[in-house]
Amino acid sequence: MDQLSNVFAALADPTRRAILARLAEGEATVNELAEPFPISLQAVSKHLKVLERAGLITRGRAAQWRPCHLEAGPLRDVAEWxxxxxxxxxxxxxxxxxxxxxxxxxxxxxxxxxxxxx
Missing domain, CATH: 1.20.5 (Single alpha-helices involved in coiled-coils or other helix-helix interfaces)
Structure with a gap:
């Protein structure tokens, strides 16, 4: 699947769009991202993996704290398209x-x- 298709597939889910909206405000941990959703941490992690594969987020490595960060470049590609x-x-x-x-x-x-x- 090409990168643009990966981005559209990732954006197709409302939970993932909500996660991106939250990350637009700044970095957050998986626990912080999971707070507003009635789903398990494991389910949130799966959503994050989809977003990561699409290039929409990156995860840092600061000791135990692995903050997620929005990567807006792929969204620019969508806007261009x-x-x-x-x-x-x-x-x-x-x-x-x-x-x-x-x-x-x-x-x-x-x-x-x-x-x-x-």
Missing amino acids: MRLYRRFWDERYQRLDDYLRELRAEDTAKEKHDERED
Whole structure:
């Protein structure tokens, strides 16, 4: 599996996204990361391994304390990939805006025409 696919697979799980959101605030231990979740430490560790394989986190080695740290580089790659599709949607929204302007202009013209007939 390529790196971008690994990142998307890791981001597919809401628990992993929540872990990343917490790590965006700063380093944390496995115990600290596990606190808000009703799952075992072992389950949290499995989530961390997925995030680590995707390159989204690293784990330090400070004696007994192994803090997890967010690695934002892969998220930048996702944003870069998504930028291609943003242009697509921007063009679609622009066409929708143009269409809505046409409809409003037609409604305004019809209202003026109806007023003249009264």
